[in-house]
Amino acid sequence: MKKRSQVIADLLEKPGHLIRRAHQMSVAIFETKAAPFSITAPQHVVMTALFKHPGIDQVTLAGLVALDKVTTGSIVTRLVGRGLVRREQSAQDGRARALFLSEEGMALLVEMQQTVRQAQKTLLARLTPAEQKTLMNLLRQMMGVEEDLSPLARPKKGVHARPSVK
Numbered sequence: 471m472k473k474r475s476q477v478i479a480d481l482l483e484k485p486g487h488l489i490r491r492a493h494q495m496s497v498a499i500f501e502t503k504a505a506p507f508s509i510t511a512p513q514h515v516v517m518t519a520l521f522k523h524p525g526i527d528q529v530t531l532a533g534l535v536a537l538d539k540v541t542t543g544s545i546v547t548r549l550v551g552r553g554l555v556r557r558e559q560s561a562q563d564g565r566a567r568a569l570f571l572s573e574e575g576m577a578l579l580v581e582m583q584q585t586v587r588q589a590q591k592t593l594l595a596r597l598t599p600a601e602q603k604t605l606m607n608l609l610r611q612m613m614g615v616e617e618d619l620s621p622l623a624r625p626k627k628g629v630h631a632r633p634s635v636k
Contacts, residue, residue: 495593496511496589496593497511499589499592499593500514500586500589503585503586503588503589503592504582504585504586504589506585507578507581507582507585509578509582512535512537512541512545513545513548513549514579514582514586515535515537516531516535516537516542516545516546516549516555517549517554517555517571517575517578517579518579519531519534519535520555520569520570520571520575521571521576521579524569524570524571525558525560525568525569525570526568526569527560527563527566527567527568527569528542528543528546528566528567528569531546531569546569549575553572553574553575554571554572554574554575554578555569555570555571555572555575556569556570556571556572557569558570
């Protein structure tokens, strides 16, 4: 019979645990550094996506940022309430609303960039530049997205951003 310690892997051997811990670290660093802007990490992701893809609809936005539609809607509503995002009637679909950063949202996003870069630098500080590049490539590969991050990059065929839990 195997020893109990041999049956259950150590937490530091579990990739899901390490990814979760790295994510917690990333969010904590971002939110500490971005506190003066009163923007959360998910709000920043939504604003960045709208900067890169102005005029997309909320469902497309949710897929792009890999958040569920309800969470994305809540984030958009808060950003609209702060005057950072605006909704307009879609020219392509009369039922849909196109989303855009407002001038204030654009200015805030641009103003935040040095802080965002500093948060990323802090997060990756224990890695050499080569290791940082390797990590980024491995994360993209794991997620199934192309390195060029072309507009509205989608996971490769057969890879799902949100695997089903059984």
